[in-house]
Amino acid sequence: MARYSNGESVFSRLARLLEAFEDDSPVITVSELSKRTGLSLPTVSRMVSELVERGWLHRDADRRVWIGLRMWELVSRAAPTRELARAAVPQMTELSARIGQNVNLSVRQGVEVMFVETLSAPNAVPTVLRGPGSRLPLHASAAGLVLLAYASPMVQESVLAGPLPALSARTVIEPNALRALLSEIRRTGAAFCPGLIDPGNAAIAVPLRSAGREVxxxxxxxxxxxxxxxxxxxxxxxxxxxxxxxxxxxNTPPWQPGSEDLGESGESRHNGGSTPALRHETSLVGFRRAALG
Amino acid sequence: MARYSNGESVFSRLARLLEAFEDDSPVITVSELSKRTGLSLPTVSRMVSELVERGWLHRDADRRVWIGLRMWELVSRAAPTRELARAAVPQMTELSARIGQNVNLSVRQGVEVMFVETLSAPNAVPTVLRGPGSRLPLHASAAGLVLLAYASPMVQESVLAGPLPALSARTVIEPNALRALLSEIRRTGAAFCPGLIDPGNAAIAVPLRSAGREVxxxxxxxxxxxxxxxxxxxxxxxxxxxxxxxxxxxNTPPWQPGSEDLGESGESRHNGGSTPALRHETSLVGFRRAALG
Known part of the structure; x- marks a missing residue:
């Protein structure tokens, strides 16, 4: 793969640039991008200009930078969760309208839950989720607890080994209490979590299984x-x-936990290795900022 | 930007790779990717391996390649249409459940309409749309006709100048008839299109306006x-x-037609220039394959 004179690959720089778009402030200026990536202002300017020209990034009249619609389109069309979402959306729509509230579809990513589809209804309670691509820690959300309860023992142990950050006073951060909670979820087949993140909201989650009965x-x-x-x-x-x-x-297989499954790759056995741990930290920071903002 | 020895930029190759994921067959093998991109098998293999390692692509047990969940996440979080979708989804959910059918949100991209959100209900009629990121020609779909009816005169003229491909016998491909149809849509504020693409379906579309009253x-x-x-x-x-x-x-501005707006950039005045025309052709091919398949 082509590299810059300092030995960094182009993908690596592009990855740094894309990862600078955080969940809570996805629209940013070139100087903010430079600050977040650690790349120089001229370097970021040059990359942004080339990417804007290709439609991969979008720069508005106020010179703020977004992901480009063309890039969003290409990625959405071949999203690994597309068939999962297509299978789930009709029931989600009906349920969301029936209860007049938020209904979400999510998958596990390392030690976090990532939301794939977030439906809502007029006058639904506000939530911390900002739409598809939002993340929360597995152990601190109803959707995540269900995924954790049915994950492999290795994934569970790596989460239980901590850190177990608390998003509220109701987050279960004591390992034995968390073990008991996961066992209770497996026994009942549902997570019922009143006030877990927001005292005014109750979150409820159930597992979705593939043809192989795997969650x-x-x-x-x-x-x-x-x-x-x-x-x-x-x-x-x-x-x-x-x-x-x-x-x-x-016929088309839905999303299956695979490359991101802790415990299946040697390097990420202990709490996900450095990369998932870093991701964890990053999105928690974003979450906290959102929760406080 | 770093380049390969043949002078092609890394982004250009990456773009070729991503654009090879078509709407109707988004999951493909490395050899199919090589065929679609015109890049050699070893080159595609090397790129795919690096991108899989970064989580940008996903390779399943059958060695088929998808967009990686990590890339989908980053792009979804900073999607330019995210606020538009968040504003629209509650009403879309309610409407879709009420009529028990498909409800879609879309924006204009060049001479095509691109679907941003596609909700459905149990037992809804099947449609040609495959989910977010799907495209149809502006003049041949209800959603597109509305966007075309309220587009700038320059965009309208560039579409009317053709080509005007027919997706069915009901597609209006005669420029004066199309002009009359657009005028009728502006007069009534809605497009009502029974049997336009599929004889068994009726498509209906209305415009959505920003704070500036722009569609x-x-x-x-x-x-x-x-x-x-x-x-x-x-x-x-x-x-x-x-x-x-x-x-x-x-507060956050929704998607606004901008860089892709034909007529606002000199190079794309005549029917969108080569790039939009190419995109048009590409996705039409995909559409036809989907319609026939």
Missing amino acids: VASLSAIVPNTDAARAVVPLLRTAGAQISRELHVR | VASLSAIVPNTDAARAVVPLLRTAGAQISRELHVR
Whole structure:
């Protein structure tokens, strides 16, 4: 692969540039991009100009930089979760409209849960999620807890080994208590988490299974934290079972945990190695900023 | 920007690679990628390996290549249409569940309409759309006709100058008839297109306006082509007006036609110049394959 004179590959610089777009402030100036990437202002300017010309980045009238629509299009068309989303969206739409609240589809990425589709309804409660691509720690969210409960023992142990950051006073950060919670989720087939992140919200999640009965994703709802919240559990179960059935009958395989599965690659056995740990930290910072902002 | 020994930039090769992922067959082998890009098998193998290592591409057990989840995440988080989608999804969810059919959000890209969000409901009629990132020609789809009706005169003229490919016997390809149709859409504020692409479906679309009252997107529904289809028009109008109001009150600017706007850049005045024309051709080929497959 072609390299710069300092030996850094072009992809590596491009990766640094793309990773500078954070969840909580995705639209940034060239000077902010320079600060976040550690690349010089002229270098970033040159890269941005070439990428804008190709439609990979978009620069608006205020000279803020976004991902370009052309790049979004190419990536969306071949997204590994596209078939999963297509199988899930009809049931998600119906459920979201029925409860008048937020319904999300997510998959595991290392020690975090990543949201693939985030549907909502008029007057739904606000949530910390900013749309597709948002992340939360596995152990600190209902969607993540379900994915963690059905992950391989190695993934579970690497999460339990910590760090276990708390997003609120309700986050379970004591390993034995977390083990008990995961066991409870496997026993009931659902995570019911009133006030876990936001005291005013209750999050509920159920597993989605592929044709091989493996848990490949989670379906979750975020509703007002009232006595009525528990009534959403059976609705979510029914929708989850229908989506799992849809995944069975489709030919194209949906997203399967693979290269990112901790425990399957030697280098990432202990709490995900440096890269996932770094990602974890990065998005937590973003999350905290969003939660405080 | 770093270049290969033959003078081609790394981005250019990467672009060739990404553009090889077509809408109708996004998951492909390395040898198919080599065929589609015109790059040698060893070159494609090397690039794919580096990109898989970075999580930008994903290679499954059957050695098929997808876009990597990490890349999808980064691009989704800073998508230029993210705020537009967040503003539209609640109304889209409600409408899709209410009519039990497909509801789509789309923006103009050159002489095509690109779908940003595609919601559906259980038992909705099948459509040609494969999810976010799908494209159709402006003049041959309800969503596209609305965007074309409110586009600048220069964009309209460049489309009217042709080529005007027909996706079905109902596609309006005669320039004067198309002019009359666009004028009718502006007069009524909606496109009602029974049987335009599929004889069994009716497509209906309305414009979505930004705070500046500019049409920035279209909201469309695809429903069974029956006498009841026309009853969806007022529902779509109401949802469209509510989304436009939501776009007014949000601080973050939604997607605005800009760099891709034909007529605003000298080089793309005549039917979009070579690049948009090529894109047009590429995705039409994909569309036809999908329609026939």
